[in-house]
Amino acid sequence: MSLAIEAEGLVKRFGETAALNGVDLAAPAGKVVGVLGPNGAGKTTTVRILATLLRPDAGRAMVGGYDVTGDPHRVRSLIGLTGQYASVDEDLSGTENLMLLGRLLDLSRAGAKARAVRLLEQFELTEAAGRAVKTYSGGMRRRLDLAASLVSRPQVLFLDEPTTGLDPHARNEVWQMVRRLVADGVTVLLTTQYLDEADNLADSIVVIDHGRVVAEGRADELKRRIGGQTIQVRPNSAADMDAVARIVADLTGMIPARDDDVGLITAPVSDPVLLSAVVRRMDTAGIVVDELALRLPSLDDVFLALTGKPVAEVAE
């Protein structure tokens, strides 16, 4: 399988700050790579280097087979970029913004207009199409920014936190759009603070922290790497919490975590066979259970384990 994005040993310093400390990254053509990392990890810096906006101090990156520093113009003809912050002209209308980009991409006037209309429709901005962008809400601006990166029909698309600030409906739309693009063969690299976004969209995930890749793989691989599974039991009656905790402790040999507010007992398990033993013991004790599950750690757990920060703090 050919690689659409290939980066080796990217280093970038801003004065004293080492934003990137040797980042390696690869994206097979037609796949989605998710880049996860806390604030200041180096996600934006990575994207900007790959999109030819920044020169790395060391390392090398190829996009669509072209070197980002040696042949930036060719790279630019292949890529689309939606940066972390809006980069549309506030004084122009949505249509004018997209038409300008179309004209700059050598479309005819009619071609640029048609493309603008089509994209505005796709991003549900038709009604606001003629209004100056400064009257748009944050989410509308974000959507226009995404539309702007698609005018060129890019083969490789960079999305830096594409859904930050979008409502659930708009986020869903963006996810759908990414899936459609990928079905058409586009390679997508997206950074995100939302673990479920990476979980949902990305074929592979790269976790970076302090300018280094701290883990990479498919979502389920990462979850497995973090270690065993967790058993969760939610008794029907709060009166049974103690009994359940005892049973789980007995069988797993670990003191379970209990959350009395939601009535949930959880404990790590090394052997999945334990599940049936738990069921039998509770049956014997006559405890009615609302929920009984064995689950892989969530990406949140993975993230926490890898970067040492809980997601809430990371997302600020």
Added chain:
Amino acid sequence: MTTIAVPPTRFVSPAKALRHGFSLAWRGLVKIRKNPEQLVDVTIQPIILLVVFVYLFGGAIAGGTGEYLQTLTPGLLVQNTLMASLSAGVALNTDVNKGVFDRFRAMPIARSAPLVGAVLADVVRYLVAIGVLLGMAMIMGFRVHTDPLSVLVAIATLVLAGLCFCWIAVFIGMLVPTPAAVQNIMMAIVFPLTFGSNVFVPSATMPSFLRAWSDISPVSRLADAMRGLLTGGPVAGPLLGGLAWLAAVVLVFFPLAMRAYRRRVS
């Protein structure tokens, strides 16, 4: 999905680069049309200066409002063009700050296109600024005593002056953090430059050090050239002096501006 069938080229052809520049100039003009208040500083402001100076100080400075109008208007045209020539720097700085520049930079367009676009849009501003001020002056009684060709040469010289001086603003625009800073720094350059000249008062009334400067200053030279071209009098001398200044400004600031710009776009 129609992916690009032909392999992308390494560079942009000059013809395409020019087209990109025109597309971005179009954008600049659309912005002016949508926010005409952008033009206040080069339309309303000089008109206020004109009215205040002519009716308030005209009698004191030149012994009569009519005479003063004839000497002030050509000079004010120069000052106004210099004021207009800082907008390319402000516009480019705004684009850098708003991230719009990054969008262009990540596209396969000529590196020079945003610069060419900003400068081309500036020319329209110069023409509007010249037209409005000249129109107002005419209404107030300013009379051209020369021929249409001289007027054309005068306008062309003003546009040329703007195109030469704009590199100072572009240079500053690529260095400082905010559009407001560009504006302030440029004001701090343009105001002393135009008030320390014979635009408003004859050099003869100034203290000797100021007169020495005013006599050779680019603004005085250009103002004299405008007077010659619009109301009669010597043209060649002041015009040559003015053009020499313009050449010097371009020689110093064009390379500086280009270097600063390239650093921002590459």
